[in-house]
Amino acid sequence: MPLVKSSSKNAMRKNIKAEVKAGKPVKQAVAIAYSVKRAAAKKGGKSSGCK
Numbered sequence: 001m002p003l004v005k006s007s008s009k010n011a012m013r014k015n016i017k018a019e020v021k022a023g024k025p026v027k028q029a030v031a032i033a034y035s036v037k038r039a040a041a042k043k044g045g046k047s048s049g050c051k
Contacts, residue, residue, distance in 0.1 A: 001018050001022075003018060003032070003033075003036050004036075005036060005039070005043075006040050007037045007038075007040045011036075011040075012033045012034075012036075015032065015037075016030055016033045019032050019033065
């Protein structure tokens, strides 16, 4: 299943859940989710901390 390319907290949660379900260790799943979140924020997506 492809990961959600967004910098929101909900997208990060879904990405971690998907990676763990795929059999990856939790620490690795979190690292992958942060990587996707960082790439999405860099690309100009909606930022999750600035209101």
